[in-house]
Amino acid sequence: xxxxxxxxxxxxxxxxxxxxxxxxxTTNSPANTNKRSSSEMGSSISDANDTSRSAPPAKAQVVGxxxxxxxxxxxLQAGKKTESETGCGIYVKVSMDGAPYLxxxxxxxxxxxxxxxxxxxxxxxxxxxxxxDRELGYNNYxxxxxxxxxxxxxxxxxxxxxxxxxxxxxxxxxLRIMKGCEDMEG
Amino acid sequence: xxxxxxDDVLEHVFSFITSDKDRNAVSLVCKSWYEIERWCRRxxxxxxxxxxxxxxxxxxxxxxxxxxxxxxxxxxDFNLVPDGWGGYVYPWIAExxxxxxxxxxxxxxxxxxxxxxxxxISKSFKSFRVLVLSSCEGFSTDGLAAIAANCRNLRELxxxxxxxxxxxxxxxxHFPDTFTSLESINxxxxxxxxxxxxxECLVARSxxxxxxxxxxxxxxxxxSTLLRLAPQLVEFGTGAYSAxxxxxxxxxxxxAFSCCKKLKGLSGFxxxxxxxxxxxxxVCSRLTSLxxxxxxxxSPDITKIISQCHNLQRLWVxxxxxxxxxxxxxxxxxxxxxxRVFPSDPxxxxxxxxxTEQGLVSVCKGCPKLQSVLYFCRQMSNSALFAIxxxxxxxxxxxxxxxxxxxxxxxTFEPLDAGFGAIVEHCKDLRRLSLSGFxxxxxxxxxxxxxxxxxxxxxxxxxxxxxxxxHVLSGCDSLRKLExxxxxxxDKALLANVAKLETMRSLWMSSCSVSFGACKLLSQMMPxxxxxxxxxxxxxxAEADSCLVEKLYIYxxxxxxxxxxxxxxxxxxxxxxxxxxxxxxx
Numbered sequence: 001x002x003x004x005x006x007x008x009x010x011x012x013x014x015x016x017x018x019x020x021x022x023x024x025x026t027t028n029s030p031a032n033t034n035k036r037s038s039s040e041m042g043s044s045i046s047d048a049n050d051t052s053r054s055a056p057p058a059k060a061q062v063v064g065x066x067x068x069x070x071x072x073x074x075x076l077q078a079g080k081k082t083e084s085e086t087g088c089g090i091y092v093k094v095s096m097d098g099a100p101y102l103x104x105x106x107x108x109x110x111x112x113x114x115x116x117x118x119x120x121x122x123x124x125x126x127x128x129x130x131x132x133d134r135e136l137g138y139n140n141y142x143x144x145x146x147x148x149x150x151x152x153x154x155x156x157x158x159x160x161x162x163x164x165x166x167x168x169x170x171x172x173x174x175l176r177i178m179k180g181c182e183d184m185e186g
Numbered sequence: 187x188x189x190x191x192x193d194d195v196l197e198h199v200f201s202f203i204t205s206d207k208d209r210n211a212v213s214l215v216c217k218s219w220y221e222i223e224r225w226c227r228r229x230x231x232x233x234x235x236x237x238x239x240x241x242x243x244x245x246x247x248x249x250x251x252x253x254x255x256x257x258x259x260x261x262x263d264f265n266l267v268p269d270g271w272g273g274y275v276y277p278w279i280a281e282x283x284x285x286x287x288x289x290x291x292x293x294x295x296x297x298x299x300x301x302x303x304x305x306x307i308s309k310s311f312k313s314f315r316v317l318v319l320s321s322c323e324g325f326s327t328d329g330l331a332a333i334a335a336n337c338r339n340l341r342e343l344x345x346x347x348x349x350x351x352x353x354x355x356x357x358x359x360h361f362p363d364t365f366t367s368l369e370s371i372n373x374x375x376x377x378x379x380x381x382x383x384x385x386e387c388l389v390a391r392s393x394x395x396x397x398x399x400x401x402x403x404x405x406x407x408x409x410s411t412l413l414r415l416a417p418q419l420v421e422f423g424t425g426a427y428s429a430x431x432x433x434x435x436x437x438x439x440x441x442a443f444s445c446c447k448k449l450k451g452l453s454g455f456x457x458x459x460x461x462x463x464x465x466x467x468x469v470c471s472r473l474t475s476l477x478x479x480x481x482x483x484x485s486p487d488i489t490k491i492i493s494q495c496h497n498l499q500r501l502w503v504x505x506x507x508x509x510x511x512x513x514x515x516x517x518x519x520x521x522x523x524x525x526r527v528f529p530s531d532p533x534x535x536x537x538x539x540x541x542t543e544q545g546l547v548s549v550c551k552g553c554p555k556l557q558s559v560l561y562f563c564r565q566m567s568n569s570a571l572f573a574i575x576x577x578x579x580x581x582x583x584x585x586x587x588x589x590x591x592x593x594x595x596x597x598t599f600e601p602l603d604a605g606f607g608a609i610v611e612h613c614k615d616l617r618r619l620s621l622s623g624f625x626x627x628x629x630x631x632x633x634x635x636x637x638x639x640x641x642x643x644x645x646x647x648x649x650x651x652x653x654x655x656x657h658v659l660s661g662c663d664s665l666r667k668l669e670x671x672x673x674x675x676x677d678k679a680l681l682a683n684v685a686k687l688e689t690m691r692s693l694w695m696s697s698c699s700v701s702f703g704a705c706k707l708l709s710q711m712m713p714x715x716x717x718x719x720x721x722x723x724x725x726x727x728a729e730a731d732s733c734l735v736e737k738l739y740i741y742x743x744x745x746x747x748x749x750x751x752x753x754x755x756x757x758x759x760x761x762x763x764x765x766x767x768x769x770x771x772x
Contacts, residue, residue, distance in 0.1 A: 068264070070264075071347045
């Protein structure tokens with residue numbers, strides 16, 4: 001926990017004032033007060049509008065504000081990490097025409113179709129082309145090029161690459177890598 | 187000619203009196219009632235573990251079966267109380283182990299609990315039944331293993347929100363095969379995976395199990411197994427509610443839930459896969475309590491669930507619910523009594539979540555039984571607070587946190603004094619209030635004047651001068667706990683209201699304007715108060731009396747100054763020179 005000692009330093013005067021509203025809005029930190037120094041001992045507390053106050057650095061966090069329990073904070077942080085990491089991966093079966101065994105891949109490991117193809121190529125030691133890939137597109141009728149397809153939530157077999165990646169992630173149930181000699185282009 | 191009932195008749199009558207307040211009143215009637223009452227009091231509550239000593243408790247109440255202790259001040263939840271402050275339970279357990287061999291229940295909040303304490307508990311009390319550790323720390327899963335292994339009659343083990351050193355999940359396997367009395371277990375705060383077969387067997391041999399709160403590590407596809415073994419559950423907390431989408435897993439889960447006819451409370455739902463949520467729909471209509479505050483569920487999914495929870499009384503949720511979800515809540519849940527909305531991302535200025543003051547207003551208008559509110563939001567207006575106050579005069583707890591400190595009324599840029607003033611004026615039974623936003627001394631005038639039933643008040647970044655604090659301390663007849671941070675309140679108000687402090691449990695002030703000198707004076711004037719100064723920075727020798735204290739914790743006590751303070755905490759009853767001479771070098 002980053003203890004912001006500056007924020008817990010003793011201050012005289014109000015923590016912030018109306019004039020500082022715009023700063024407070026952008027910096028998310030309210031402690032707009034002077035540092036206490038022994039030479040200021042005599043100054044009265046009612047000096048509420050001390051203009052020599054300086055704005056704290058932007059995004060300085062005040063200890064304990066907003067008042068969220070550390071237990072809850074830790075849980076929220078852990079939750080966010082799980083969402084962005086592969087904590088709960090999306091594992092789908094991958095079959096390849098002619099291969100004796102199926103494999104499983106975690107779709108969450110990839111951020112795009114291109115990355116997924118690279119991963120599958122490494123796994124199956126073949127060349128897989130997305131239909132819109134100008135170099136490896138299906139216009140090249142070489143039989144070494146494989147085409148990726150997937151089964152969606154409705155049970156239909158779809159060509160990989162049509163829908164946005166996120167939508168693909170949520171609808172893909174399994175993958176099948178088909179031999180390139182099957183003509184998919186009308 | 188005085189005659190009275192025989193003692194055992196009186197004792198029998200007293201056995202029907204369970205509330206502490208009533209028991210205390212009974213004990214004041216006369217000496218003989220005091221004597222009879224103290225011998226038959228079975229349950230004690232100590233709201234501040236330093237207000238009294240174990241010895242004093244045991245001398246007065248020789249045969250206690252249930253103890254509840256609270257340790258650190260509330261602001262410890264927000265890291266304002268340094269480590270090492272205190273709140274150690276071991277001395278209490280040590281004395282209880284000698285004096286109360288029949289002790290059955292221990293409930294602790296914000297205390298430091300060591301593994302040794304847990305081991306001592308597990309070995310000292312043969313009829314031990316209930317252990318609740320709420321927001322505690324200092325122990326590990328080894329301590330839990332001792333409890334599991336030795337407490338043969340354990341009924342309840344609740345670790346709510348404690349910080350536990352999680353060495354392994356093996357502790358659960360220490361419950362012996364002959365152990366069948368479990369009624370309630372809450373292990374949600376633990377990270378490690380427990381042996382599923384041990385958990386399964388435990389659930390299977392616990393016919394009285396009513397509450398089962400799992401931790402995140404228990405996977406979704408195992409939930410149906412557990413639910414099928416315990417269809418009598420009243421409260422259930424899931425683990426991570428996510429798995430590959432498989433129709434058979436889903437249907438097993440949905441069926442298992444539908445068999446739980448007594449289920450009234452749900453919680454958990456970490457890591458949600460929305461496709462699995464409909465599995466709980468069958469229980470929604472019976473739910474009275476729903477805690478989604480650790481769940482990343484978004485508004486559409488939350489709304490679908492709560493729209494079916496017509497009997498809901500308590501909802502804890504993140505601000506992902508958004509105003510639209512709160513509107514649905516207002517329409518669907520007419521029995522709602524308690525609402526808590528926590529921030530999903532408290533540290534950003536703009537959380538990209540569409541939750542405003544309107545959601546709260548909507549619930550206050552739509553839910554006639556709403557009594558308790560905790561609400562984090564990013565904007566508030568006086569008009570919204572007026573609407574809340576007018577619609578919900580039955581509020582007993584109102585805790586509002588506008589995330590940006592000192593934020594004014596976002597419509598008029600005025601302070602929120604009038605709005606909170608309306609709250610205290612209309613809500614005559616208000617017992618707890620937390621303020622936020624831009625506030626002047628005026629709001630404290632309203633509070634001091636109107637908040638006669640207020641027992642706990644939390645203030646941050648508010649007020650202009652000592653007058654604000656003076657209004658509160660000179661009014662608020664029922665005030666027990668006052669906690670203040672970063673306000674320009676100082677010596678004058680404190681010293682003008684010293685007698686008030688003895689009528690309260692405690693006062694916390696941090697980053698305010700109270701001087702060492704005032705603390706010393708207060709301490710001399712009020713010997714039954716402990717005036718504890720927390721100062722991690724140390725203070726300079728010169729002009730020490732006029733130096734401002736960092737943090738101050740004042741509480742009434744019959745136990746005298748405490749002896750377990752770390753070196754950064756001082757009581758002001760010692761001579762300053764003596765203290766400086768004997769201070770350990772930092």
